Amino acid sequence: MLKTLVTGQLSLSMTFWVWGVCGGLLIGLIGLAGVYTGYVAFLPLTFLMKTVLFGGVLSGITFILRRKITVLGTLAFFIILIQLIMSVVMVIGLSSALFK
Structure with a gap:
């Protein structure tokens, strides 16, 4: 299933909404529970798990946009790119909690 996500074989809505939004929300809730x-x-x-997930979603959206560029696809690309950048910043900022 992850191979189909990363290679862009899923639909744009499945990639963005299910894997990007719902997956990110689920991982965020797990972190909040922690x-x-x-x-x-x-x-x-x-x-860190969000960073890996958003990297895979961004890869999938990129492959989808290679086939056909749409406005919603481009918007989804930039939303996931921003989420990926924010996740990387948070991993770097919170890494001191791991090595305390």
Whole structure:
């Protein structure tokens, strides 16, 4: 399933909404649950998982846009790109919690 995501064989809506939005939300909720239960070091790991997920989604959207460029595809590309950049920044910023 991950190979079809990364290579852009899924539809744009499946790639963006299911994997990008719902997957990112699910991983974010797992990180939030870690914070509320006292496992603060789990938060940087969830941002690392988000970075990997958003990288795969961005790759899939890029392959989809290679076949046909659409306005919604371009918008999805930039939204996921911003999410990927924010995840990388958060991993770097929160890495001190891992190595404390």
